[in-house]
Amino acid sequence: MSGRLKLAASFSIFFLAGSGIACAQQQVIGAPPEALNMKLVGTSDLQARSAYQPTIHHQGDRWIAYIGHHGGSDDIPAPVNPQTGKAEPNGTSIVDVTDPSQPRYLRHLPGQEGKYEAGGAQMVRICDGKVLPKGDRNAVYMLRTFGGAAHEIWNVADPANPVLITRIAGVKDTHKNWWECDTGIAFLVSGAPDWRTRRMTQIYDLSDPAHPQKIRDFGLPGQEPGSTGAVPTELHGPISTGPSGNRVYFGYGTNKGGFLQIVDREKLLNGPREPTADNLRSPEIARLAMSAFNGAHTTFPMPGMPIAEFARDKDGKTRDIVMIVDEAILNECNEPRQMVWFADITVENRPMMISSYTVPEASGSFCERGGRFGAHSSNESMAPVYYKKMAFIAFFNAGVRALDIRDPYHPTEVGYFIPAITAATDKRCVKIDGKDRCRVAIQTNNVETDERGYIYIVDRANTGLHILELTGPARAVAGIQ
Amino acid sequence: MRRWPVIASVMVALGALSGAAAYQQAGPRQPERNGEWQEIAWPFPRDGWPAGKAFRCGAAACGGEVELYVRPKMGFCNCDRGVADDDEVDRVADLDLLSEHFAPLAPGDLVRVADMPGRIRAYDLKMSDGLRHIAVGVAVSRRCDLLVAVAHGRGDAPEMRRAALDFLARSEMTRWVTAAMEGR
Numbered sequence: 001m002s003g004r005l006k007l008a009a010s011f012s013i014f015f016l017a018g019s020g021i022a023c024a025q026q027q028v029i030g031a032p033p034e035a036l037n038m039k040l041v042g043t044s045d046l047q048a049r050s051a052y053q054p055t056i057h058h059q060g061d062r063w064i065a066y067i068g069h070h071g072g073s074d075d076i077p078a079p080v081n082p083q084t085g086k087a088e089p090n091g092t093s094i095v096d097v098t099d100p101s102q103p104r105y106l107r108h109l110p111g112q113e114g115k116y117e118a119g120g121a122q123m124v125r126i127c128d129g130k131v132l133p134k135g136d137r138n139a140v141y142m143l144r145t146f147g148g149a150a151h152e153i154w155n156v157a158d159p160a161n162p163v164l165i166t167r168i169a170g171v172k173d174t175h176k177n178w179w180e181c182d183t184g185i186a187f188l189v190s191g192a193p194d195w196r197t198r199r200m201t202q203i204y205d206l207s208d209p210a211h212p213q214k215i216r217d218f219g220l221p222g223q224e225p226g227s228t229g230a231v232p233t234e235l236h237g238p239i240s241t242g243p244s245g246n247r248v249y250f251g252y253g254t255n256k257g258g259f260l261q262i263v264d265r266e267k268l269l270n271g272p273r274e275p276t277a278d279n280l281r282s283p284e285i286a287r288l289a290m291s292a293f294n295g296a297h298t299t300f301p302m303p304g305m306p307i308a309e310f311a312r313d314k315d316g317k318t319r320d321i322v323m324i325v326d327e328a329i330l331n332e333c334n335e336p337r338q339m340v341w342f343a344d345i346t347v348e349n350r351p352m353m354i355s356s357y358t359v360p361e362a363s364g365s366f367c368e369r370g371g372r373f374g375a376h377s378s379n380e381s382m383a384p385v386y387y388k389k390m391a392f393i394a395f396f397n398a399g400v401r402a403l404d405i406r407d408p409y410h411p412t413e414v415g416y417f418i419p420a421i422t423a424a425t426d427k428r429c430v431k432i433d434g435k436d437r438c439r440v441a442i443q444t445n446n447v448e449t450d451e452r453g454y455i456y457i458v459d460r461a462n463t464g465l466h467i468l469e470l471t472g473p474a475r476a477v478a479g480i481q
Numbered sequence: 482m483r484r485w486p487v488i489a490s491v492m493v494a495l496g497a498l499s500g501a502a503a504y505q506q507a508g509p510r511q512p513e514r515n516g517e518w519q520e521i522a523w524p525f526p527r528d529g530w531p532a533g534k535a536f537r538c539g540a541a542a543c544g545g546e547v548e549l550y551v552r553p554k555m556g557f558c559n560c561d562r563g564v565a566d567d568d569e570v571d572r573v574a575d576l577d578l579l580s581e582h583f584a585p586l587a588p589g590d591l592v593r594v595a596d597m598p599g600r601i602r603a604y605d606l607k608m609s610d611g612l613r614h615i616a617v618g619v620a621v622s623r624r625c626d627l628l629v630a631v632a633h634g635r636g637d638a639p640e641m642r643r644a645a646l647d648f649l650a651r652s653e654m655t656r657w658v659t660a661a662m663e664g665r
Contacts, residue, residue, distance in 0.1 A: 116560055
């Protein structure tokens with residue numbers, strides 16, 4: 001063979017090997033997790049239920065993880081709870097993670113019947129009674145959604161034996177609520193029956209959880225009852241900075257036409273309540289329109305971040321930043337990339353995107369692996385251990401990604417963890433020539449952190465909970481010894 | 482030594498052929514006549530969903546000139562309930578491509594297109610030039626995916642609705658819809 005033919009043969013082998021590598025990226029049961037600067041500490045299978053929001057609460061001398069679930073799947077609409085021996089619609093898993101290497105599954109609290117987003121109890125927030133202004137000091141309150149039908153408050157002081165306190169029903173959908181524990185104000189993502197959108201905000205005073213007091217309904221002009229014309233995209237979820245920050249950051253959209261809406265909390269709570277277009281417009285400070293290609297699942301505020309690069313500038317040394325996380329919803333890259341954006345909102349009425357982050361697809365052939373690839377959510381804990389230093393992003397089949405965000409103008413990935421699949425991991429399908437072609441891959445859906453620095457990731461495809469910790473240089477970024 | 486130029490020539494030729502084929506696939510298509518309906522270019526700027534197909538029907542066949550735009554919207558969150566109410570049609574049926582200002586004329590009705598269930602609703606549309614148009618919005622779904630269509634013109638709503646549904650029910654349109662919903 002001549003030298004050139006050898007070269008051609010080498011190229012052929014390279015391309016064949018390359019395609020082989022792509023195939024080799026498919027996850028297989030028994031293979032180890034993929035990781036960089038993150039280590040597995042413990043797991044719970046969560047009874048093979050599709051998981052959404054984890055919330056970790058320091059409760060007395062225990063640490064309890066409350067994990068919301070989507071509805072069941074076509075194959076298994078209501079998995080069997082081994083503790084009761086009964087098939088139960090997915091609801092809320094309550095897990096003692098005091099020893100994160102040995103999580104103890106305490107209780108499954110069933111949710112609404114229904115599959116996927118039509119059932120379950122996907123959202124959960126926790127407030128101590130002693131922190132709420134009018135709460136029972138001995139109670140610990142869990143606010144959860146009940147499918148799309150209601151919001152519920154339970155007393156979980158004994159987390160193995162929750163007691164229902166109250167229920168707010170009569171809505172056509174629910175989603176990612178926010179609850180201020182120090183005031184009791186709750187921003188409930190609901191679908192009020194007469195509104196023109198599936199998801200908007202119902203604001204309640206839940207300072208006395210046994211007696212919810214409605215404050216007002218809120219949304220974008222055009223969504224309110226009786227309006228006509230184009231309907232703005234629906235709400236995904238708000239995050240409030242409470243009375244001290246006096247701002248609520250609303251994320252609208254999922255994977256399309258998103259908005260970050262910055263709202264004056266005081267005007268929102270105390271302004272005129274009638275849902276007219278003018279009254280809805282009144283508390284809005286600014287709106288940052290995203291590309292039609294992207295939506296806003298999570299809008300995580302980080303006010304007053306010192307920026308090292310600007311340290312010697314006479315003005316603008318610190319910046320108010322909001323991290324916006326899109327949600328990928330289609331399998332195998334059948335949509336524009338959903339990713340993470342950082343907006344500088346220091347000048348509130350002129351918010352500006354300053355940077356972005358995505359997992360490089362080629363680093364794991366993620367479009368080939370099956371299921372969704374792209375961002376979904378971030379941790380929402382504002383505990384000092386990670387706040388304004390590191391962010392953790394659930395990235396579906398690319399697992400969780402640890403970002404160094406100390407310079408939000410240049411976010412940098414410093415670690416990742418992609419759990420191994422198990423026999424419980426559910427398939428994800430796409431249509432090829434009219435037929436389903438299915439693959440099994442991890443689908444890291446949501447992530448949260450606790451004050452100790454543990455990272456909790458949960459899987460949408462039924463693989464359960466993985467508790468992680470940082471290692472090596474990633475640990476140094478957070479300043480953890 | 483002599484084989485290398487031959488291999489290179491063959492590769493260049495193959496590349497040129499595939500390029501020509503790709504150009505033919507991607508290039509602007511000639512207008513297709515489908516009875517009185519004629520395919521026209523998608524007239525809207527890029528938005529969150531890829532462009533669909535656009536058609537125009539003359540006054541003689543449709544009781545006034547009508548334009549119809551139809552496209553799939555893959556990835557729709559109401560996987561189980563589908564297009565459950567008229568508000569859903571207001572939100573998704575691409576009326577906002579035509580005008581921000583529209584008002585329903587009446588409650589909508591159930592409809593099936595390409596064997597997919599959904600709803601159809603008629604609207605009064607205020608165009609940017611101040612003219613009033615009538616629009617008929619259609620939204621049907623299969624699992625987590627939508628097919629939407631909107632027809633508009635200056636004719637009357639029942640006639641426009643009949644013409645749009647008749648056209649969407651044609652076998653060639655059903656074939657296209659089925660393929661589009663399967664990502665082909």
